[in-house]
Amino acid sequence: xxxxxxxxxxxxxxxxxxxxxxxxxxxxxxxxxxxxxxxxxxxxxxxxxxxxxxxxxxxxxxxxxxxxxxxxxxxxxxxxxxxxxxxxxxxxxxxxxxxxxxxxxxxxxxxxxxxxxxxxxxxxxxxxxxxxxxxxxxxxxxxxxxxxxxxxx
Amino acid sequence: xxxxxxxxxxxxxxxxxxxxxxxxxxxxxxxxxxxxxxxxxxxxxxxxxxxxxxxxxxxxxxxxxxxxxxxxxxxxxxxxxxx
Numbered sequence: 001x002x003x004x005x006x007x008x009x010x011x012x013x014x015x016x017x018x019x020x021x022x023x024x025x026x027x028x029x030x031x032x033x034x035x036x037x038x039x040x041x042x043x044x045x046x047x048x049x050x051x052x053x054x055x056x057x058x059x060x061x062x063x064x065x066x067x068x069x070x071x072x073x074x075x076x077x078x079x080x081x082x083x084x085x086x087x088x089x090x091x092x093x094x095x096x097x098x099x100x101x102x103x104x105x106x107x108x109x110x111x112x113x114x115x116x117x118x119x120x121x122x123x124x125x126x127x128x129x130x131x132x133x134x135x136x137x138x139x140x141x142x143x144x145x146x147x148x149x150x151x152x153x
Numbered sequence: 154x155x156x157x158x159x160x161x162x163x164x165x166x167x168x169x170x171x172x173x174x175x176x177x178x179x180x181x182x183x184x185x186x187x188x189x190x191x192x193x194x195x196x197x198x199x200x201x202x203x204x205x206x207x208x209x210x211x212x213x214x215x216x217x218x219x220x221x222x223x224x225x226x227x228x229x230x231x232x233x234x235x236x
Contacts, residue, residue: 037236051235052160054228057212082235094236114236120214122228123235124160137161140232 004066004078008058010085015095022077022097029076031103033110035096041089047128050135051093053084054122065116069098072112073105080113084123112151119148154221156189158199159230162206165199182208183217185227200229207232 005022007013015036023029039049062080069075077099087093094117098109117123125138157170179188183203190200200206208215209228221227 054157054159054209054212054230057209057228060212118236119233121235122159122209122230122233124231125234126160137231138234140234
C-alpha cells in the first residue's frame with residue numbers, strides 16, 4: 001500500500017507542482033483527480049478567513065482519513081494538504097490529489113476525503129468582515145454531515 | 154488532566170488550555186462538560202448547549218459517553234468547518 005503525503009501548513013501550495021510530484025516517473029497511474037478548495041467571497045465583504053486548527057490532531061485525523069480511503073480504493077498516490085492561519089479570498093485552502101488506475105476510484109476517493117475533512121478534521125473558520133469588526137465563526141452545515149454520512153453505509 | 158479549547162469554546166472560556174482536577178464522580182466526557190459548565194459564567198456560556206460540543210480524547214474524536222479515565226488530554230470544540 002502507498003504512503004499518503006499529508007501536510008498541515010500556513011504556507012500556500014501549488015496544486016500543479018504537487019500533481020507533478022505525485023506522477024513523476026510513474027507509468028502505472030491511469031487517472032489523477034485533484035480537488036482544490038478556495039477561500040470564497042460571496043458578497044464582496046469578506047476580508048479574510050482565519051482557520052484555527054488543533055495541532056497534532058489535525059495531522060492525525062487527516063492521516064486516519066487517508067488510511068480509510070486506501071482501505072476502500074486501490075489508490076496509487078494520495079496527497080492531502082490543508083492550510084491554517086489567515087487566508088484571503090482567492091487563495092487556496094485545501095488540496096486533495098488521488099491517483100489510481102481508473103478514474104472511478106480517483107473521483108470517489110477525492111470526494112470521500114473532502115466529505116471527511118469537512119466534518120471530521122479539526123479546523124474552524126472565522127470570517128473577518130471590515131476593520132475593527134469582530135469576526136464570526138462559520139457554522140457547520142447539515143448538508144456536509146449528510147454528504148459524509150453517505151460513506152458510512 | 155490537560156484540557157484544550159478551540160474556536161468559540163476557547164473564546165468563551167477565555168483560555169486555550171489548562172490543567173483541571175474534576176472530582177472522581179465525573180467519569181465521562183458528557184459529565185465533564187456538565188461539570189465545566191457550572192464553573193463560572195464564561196464556562197457556562199461555552200458549555201450551555203452540550204449538544205453543540207464535540208470532544209477529542211488524546212487527539213481522537215470521542216462521543217459524550219466515552220470514559221475519561223486515563224485520558225492525558227481532552228479537547229472541546231464546536232462542530233468542525235474545515236475543508
